[in-house]
Amino acid sequence: MANTLEGACHCGAIGVALEVEDDTPLSPRHCGCSFCRKHGSLYVSAPSGRLTITLAEPDLVSRYAFGHETATFLVCARCGAIAAAVCEMEGRLYSVLNSNLLEPPLDVDRASVPIADYEAEDVPGRLARRKQRWIGNVAIVEG
Secondary structure (H helix, E strand, C coil): EEEEEEEEECCCCEEEEEEEEEECCCEEEECCCCHHHHHHHECCCCCCCCEEEEEEEEHHEEEEEECCCCCCCEEEEECEEEEEEEEEEEEEEEEEHHHHHECCCCCCCHHHHEEEEECCHHHHHHHHHHHCCCCCCCCEEEC
């Protein structure tokens, strides 16, 4: 049986819907990079899930890439919320979702969530990890 988790940025310009099987663990994690730490993001992914990112106001979506520039963060230019990080590989879009957008919020003890440190990864290793662990069925739609 499928379960759909939905949410949006604070102002509603970016909506998200993550469809997963009921027994799919989401394994929330904090990214240890300075950008994600400063935003307090709490990412989830489900490799077998399906994520739809709806850009209700496409002109308000800011795209930000840094470091190796292998992922792009979708940030609302109005309210400042990070919706997701996306990465295109071999013509396919992969993503992690910032669970802070979900309503109702995930029931998570944030203090016990691990902080992931990817600084030592080289680019091929980083992309291989994303292919394995990120959501591999992602659509970005305007509307």
